[in-house]
Amino acid sequence: MTTPENIRAWFLTCPAISSIGSFNTDYLSEDSTECTIYSMPSHLTYKEDILGKIRYDKRQNLNFIFAIRLPFGDDAEKNMENLELMNSIEDWMYQQNILSNLPTIQEGTVISITPTKTPAPISGNSNSAVYQIQCSLSYDRSEE
Numbered sequence: 001m002t003t004p005e006n007i008r009a010w011f012l013t014c015p016a017i018s019s020i021g022s023f024n025t026d027y028l029s030e031d032s033t034e035c036t037i038y039s040m041p042s043h044l045t046y047k048e049d050i051l052g053k054i055r056y057d058k059r060q061n062l063n064f065i066f067a068i069r070l071p072f073g074d075d076a077e078k079n080m081e082n083l084e085l086m087n088s089i090e091d092w093m094y095q096q097n098i099l100s101n102l103p104t105i106q107e108g109t110v111i112s113i114t115p116t117k118t119p120a121p122i123s124g125n126s127n128s129a130v131y132q133i134q135c136s137l138s139y140d141r142s143e144e
Contacts, residue, residue, distance in 0.1 A: 003062070003105040007137070008037055010096075010103035010113075011066060016088045020068070028069055028130060038065040040134070060107070062137040063116070072121070072129035079129075086119030086131050093135070108141040 001009070004025045012018060022034035040063040046054050066089070070082045093113055096102060102110040117134040124130065 003107060004037055004039070004064075006103040006105055007064065007113075011035065011037070014089055014092045016085055016092060017068070028067055030069075030125075030128075033068075033070055033128075035066070035068045038067060038132075040064050056141050058140050059111070060139055060141050062105075062107075062139065063135070064137065065132050065134050067122075067130055067132040069128050069130050071127065072124050073126060082121070082129070082131060083119065086133065090115050090119055090133055093133075105137075105139060108139045111138045111140060113137045 008023055008025060012023060017023075017035055020033060020035055022029075022032060024034060024036040026036065026038055028034060028036045042061055042063040044060060045057040047057050049055055068086070070085070071078060072082065073079075093115060097112050097114065102113060104110065114136055115133050116136050119131055119133045121129040121131050
């Protein structure tokens with residue numbers, strides 16, 4: 001499986017979102033309740049070895065966004081439930097790091113997956129809103 005597929009599979013083990021019907025990659029429809037993982041630009045870091053060759057640094061980061069579309073509107077209780085759901089996903093991520101229960105990726109060994117910004121709604125209409133958590137996956141790159 002690809003790295004996005006492995007990250008997606010890892011999130012599907014989260015009890016808070018395991019019952020959500022659709023989980024995409026880089027796509028979120030306008031109307032239904034669903035999740036997605038969005039790619040984000042990530043800096044690759046390099047070093048120069050003693051022979052002058054440029055090589056990847058061992059430790060790299062892969063940035064991505066976990067997003068979910070949820071029902072939204074003038075019902076303050078429902079909107080608060082949405083934020084509580086997002087906070088529970090963030091807490092689950094934290095616990096998975098403590099347990100070292102992390103996905104495998106092609107690029108190397110995952111060290112951690114951490115939220116880099118707190119959960120927040122980023123867009124919405126009268127029926128639904130998109131909530132997101134920006135994340136960083138830190139990994140040790142495999143030798144080439």
